[in-house]
Amino acid sequence: MGVFSKQEKFNPNSPLTRAQMAAILVPAFNLESDEIKTYPDVKKDDWHYQVVGKFGALNITAVEGNYNPNGYVKRANLAAFIVRLINLKRDDDKQDIWDQWKDWDNRGIIQFPEKPDKPDKDEETPTDSPKPPKEQDDEQEIKELEKALDAAIDDLEDAQEEVKDVLEDLREAEDDNDKEDIEEEKENLSK
Structure with a gap:
């Protein structure tokens, strides 16, 4: 099943x-679910029925009612989906790369503001530094996610520009029928 139309x-x-x-x-x-969540606007014969159903069954999307499969993804939605996916993979009982990378961000399971970690009764909590208001925590987390997404977009744009340059060099080498340059540019494309 192709995600993008062949063009x-x-x-x-x-x-x-x-x-x-x-x-x-x-x-x-590699998401798996025995259940499929159904939505009124996603029919059984739609190409995306299975993946959207798994997405909903695993609570990656919290939408109720219509899924709006042809609606566009906003950056905030994508960030929320990725956070939920990372938490799901870190919290499952399957040994995979997410377990090896469990604390790559020094956060472990990412907590949403409505589910903060509660300290044990015997555990001391620092009193010398006041906690920022919850809204600041939310704003900071959103800013961090936006910053990470911007960095990823910049990386993708840089990679796209590099590929464009290599393709241009490859076309020139093909026009000149320079076999050595053609092979070099093909190798550059595979990097």
Whole structure:
């Protein structure tokens, strides 16, 4: 099953739909579910029925009612989905890369503001530094997620530019029928 329609151009500036996003993230994170959550606007014969159903059954999306599979994914939605996916993978009982990377961000399971960790009764809590208001915590987390997404977008744009340059060099080498340069540029594409 292809996520994007087969066409000559990739169209990197086209928005991603909610159905496409589920079709990318479900196999990317190797998500499995015995249940399928159904939505009134996702029919059994839709190409995205299984992936959207798994996405909902695993509570990666919290939407009730219509899923809106052709609606576009907003950055905030994508960030929330990725946080939920990481938590799901860290918290499952399967040994995988997420267990090896469990504390890569020094946070372990990412807690949403409505589910803060509660200290044990015997555990001392620091009193010398006041906690910032909850709204500041939320704002800071959103800023961190936005910063990470911006960095990822910048990396993708840089990679896209590099590929564009290599393809241009490859076309020139092909026009000049320079076999050595052709092989070199093909090798550059595979890096």
